[in-house]
Each structure stands twice: as C-alpha cells, then as structure tokens.
Amino acid sequence: MSLGEARPLGKIGVSLVGMKTLEALxxxxxxxxxxxxxxxxxxxxxxxxxxxxxxxERRVLSCHACCPSTDFFPNLASADPAVVRQSLKDMESTLATALDFGARIVILHAGYVTDSAMPSTYAARKALLSRPEFLKDIRHAEGAICGPDYCETPHYLRYAERAKERLAALARRYAEAGARLAVENLNPRVGYLFHTPREMAALAALDPDLWLCLDVGHLYISSFAYGFDFLGGVKEIVATGKVATCHIHANSSGPGIFRDDHESMDSPGFPLEEVLDILIPSGANLIVESVDDLGRNTRLLENARAQRRAKPLPIHPLPTQTRKTEPK
Known part of the structure; x- marks a missing residue:
C-alpha cells in the first residue's frame, strides 16, 4: 500500500475487561x-x-497480555534474569491463547522502571509503587503522576532501552507465529514506561515487526502531565503507520487532574469526534475499553464509522531499519 493511499477500515470490538459476568456477555x-x-x-x-x-469463538480480534491472567505483568525492562524469564514465558502462553482464539494482535504493557516483577492486582501494584525508589519522581501525589521531564531522566532511560531490545526480539518471535505484538502507551504514573507520542514513534521505528496499541484515554492523561497537545499527539502516533489497534475510552482528567476513569467515550470534555476523525481513516482496530455502557459505546463507534469514509492519511515513512544481531 503506497503512502497516503486510503486504508481498509479497521474492525470494531470491545474489551472483555469491562464484562464481569457471562450474563453481561x-x-x-x-x-x-x-x-x-x-x-x-x-x-x-x-x-x-x-x-x-x-x-x-471466531470473534476475537486481539488479546491483552497476560492471558490467561498471571500474578505479575511482564517486565521486559528488568535487570533480573528471573523476572525476564518469567515475563517471556508468560508471553509465550499469551501467544498460544491468542492463536487458539483466532486473535492476530497481542497488546502488551512493555515494562516498568524497576527490576521487580510488577503485580497485576491494583492493591499490590500500588504498594510496590509507593516504595522509596519511586517517591522522588512523583510530581502529583494522587495517582503517583510523574513530572514532564520524567521520561528523559537517566534512570528511566536505562530501563526503556532494556525494554526496547527485548521488545524487538519478542516482536519477531510473534511475527514468525503469525501475530502482531502491539505495545500500549501507559498513563503517566511513576514507574511505568512509554507515555508520550515521541516515545511511541521511536518504538514504531524500532523494528518492522513491532506494532503499537494507541490508548487514547492514557494519552489524554499524559497530555496534561507532559504538556503536549493531545490531538497532535494522536496524529503523531497514527502517522507512524504502525498502530494496529486502539483502546477507546474517556476520563475526567484536566489541568492538574489525572484520572484513568475509563468512562464512556462521549463523556463531556473529551474530544471524541476529533479523535475518531484521525483514527478511523488509519485502518486500526477500535476497541471499546470503557467500564460501563459497552453496547452504547460500541454503537457510537459503529455510527461514527458509518458517517466517515476512509480517506488518505499522510503517513511518514519510517527510517531505514536494520536488525540487531546482538543486544547492546
């Protein structure tokens, strides 16, 4: 497909994270x-x-790691070999689950600014992120939100570089199996990796087999923590041509307010129409990740897509890429 050519429309789906019972499904x-x-x-x-x-069955578009659930999230940034081994083992199990259900995209929270394994339960994760090693970087106490220079600190960058090396290798493993590994941008909490459009663009250029999951709710929070233009950030990430799927939800964030509420996407204040003007022509899948009104949110996406035609979107070519034969 040539640059600027209209892309096929992506598929619309819903994350099962918002469905608590089989009756709800x-x-x-x-x-x-x-x-x-x-x-x-x-x-x-x-x-x-x-x-x-x-x-x-036969209706699954994507799979969010780890699946089946595990006690810890993968941490590809860790310097602890045991943590990395377990992370890669869990990603193999997730790949098997995805392929078994017919999914061809796996979404990953790539890593954390710690050598520890990161608990998958919120209470345990919050306790770990309250340790002294993280406190010095917290700018806003509620939510443990970082300051705008966090992702440029030497400590953060060391962990980010380790994660990148392992992501490239894991992406190739997934590609060989017929799946796309898509790294998700996280909310700007101290200890989390990859918050900003610039970081996501760098990941997109890292390896031809590495893809992105654009979480617009997380990016919205990050825009207030880092001070970048939200819609400009959405455009920058989409322009990489590497967004395989998107998580769509809103939140009540604003200047000095940082909340990952996962509200309905048409919540007051969230620029949904402008976001969808960018996302729909890109051809990425659109996944509802709100916690309530899942049917209504799905209809919002279906109606928005029906009102728009796929149209050319300027896609910046990726720089020439060479595969690394050895980690740094």
Missing amino acids: EAYLREIGPEARFELSYKMSESQLRGVRPHI
Whole structure:
C-alpha cells in the first residue's frame, strides 16, 4: 500500500475487561448481534476463557497480555534474569491463547522502571509503587503522576532501552507465529514506561515487526502531565503507520487532574469526534475499553464509522531499519 493511499477500515470490538459476568456477555451479544467482536482481557483466568469460548469463538480480534491472567505483568525492562524469564514465558502462553482464539494482535504493557516483577492486582501494584525508589519522581501525589521531564531522566532511560531490545526480539518471535505484538502507551504514573507520542514513534521505528496499541484515554492523561497537545499527539502516533489497534475510552482528567476513569467515550470534555476523525481513516482496530455502557459505546463507534469514509492519511515513512544481531 503506497503512502497516503486510503486504508481498509479497521474492525470494531470491545474489551472483555469491562464484562464481569457471562450474563453481561450474553446481553451484549443480544444487543450487538453477529457483528460483535472482542478483545481478551488480562484479567481472564483459564476457567473464564473456557466459559466464554462458545460465545466468542471466531470473534476475537486481539488479546491483552497476560492471558490467561498471571500474578505479575511482564517486565521486559528488568535487570533480573528471573523476572525476564518469567515475563517471556508468560508471553509465550499469551501467544498460544491468542492463536487458539483466532486473535492476530497481542497488546502488551512493555515494562516498568524497576527490576521487580510488577503485580497485576491494583492493591499490590500500588504498594510496590509507593516504595522509596519511586517517591522522588512523583510530581502529583494522587495517582503517583510523574513530572514532564520524567521520561528523559537517566534512570528511566536505562530501563526503556532494556525494554526496547527485548521488545524487538519478542516482536519477531510473534511475527514468525503469525501475530502482531502491539505495545500500549501507559498513563503517566511513576514507574511505568512509554507515555508520550515521541516515545511511541521511536518504538514504531524500532523494528518492522513491532506494532503499537494507541490508548487514547492514557494519552489524554499524559497530555496534561507532559504538556503536549493531545490531538497532535494522536496524529503523531497514527502517522507512524504502525498502530494496529486502539483502546477507546474517556476520563475526567484536566489541568492538574489525572484520572484513568475509563468512562464512556462521549463523556463531556473529551474530544471524541476529533479523535475518531484521525483514527478511523488509519485502518486500526477500535476497541471499546470503557467500564460501563459497552453496547452504547460500541454503537457510537459503529455510527461514527458509518458517517466517515476512509480517506488518505499522510503517513511518514519510517527510517531505514536494520536488525540487531546482538543486544547492546
């Protein structure tokens, strides 16, 4: 496909992270019908996966690592070999799950600014991020939000570079198996990696097989923490041509307010129409990641896509890429 050529429209789906019961899934299927598509959640156990399989088989677009759920998130930035080994093992299990359900995209929170394994439960994660090693970088206490220079600090950059080396190798492994590894931008919490448009563009250029998941709610929070233009950031990331899928939700963030609420995407103050003007022509999948009103949010995306035609989007060519044969 040549640069600037109109792309096929991406698919619309919903993350199962917002569905607490099998009854909720069945109600969603009745509301949306045969067009319903899904993303497997990092909170799903093996028994939950077995329970939903008859309802969603051949309808799964993507899978959020780790799936099945694990006690810890992958941390590809760690200097602890045991943490890295377990992270890669869990990513192999996730790849197997994705392929088993027919998903061809796996979303990953790539790593953290610590050598420790990162707990997958919020309470344990919050306790770890309250340790002294993180406190010096917290600019806003509520949410442990970083300051605008955080991603340029030497300590942060050391962990980011380690994560990048391992991401490139893992992306090639996934590509060989027929799946795309898509790194998600995280909210600007101290200890988390990859918050900004510039960082995501650098990841896009890292390896031909490495893709992106653009979480617009997280980017919205980051725009207030780092001071960049939100819609400009969306455009910058989409212009890489490497956005495989998007998480769509809103939040009540604003100047000095940093909240990852996962509200309905048309919540007051969130520039949904402008965001979709950028995302829909890109051809990326659009995944509802709100916690409530999942059917209505899905309809919002379907209606928005029906009102827009795929049109040429300026895509900046990636720089010439060479594969690394050895890690640094």
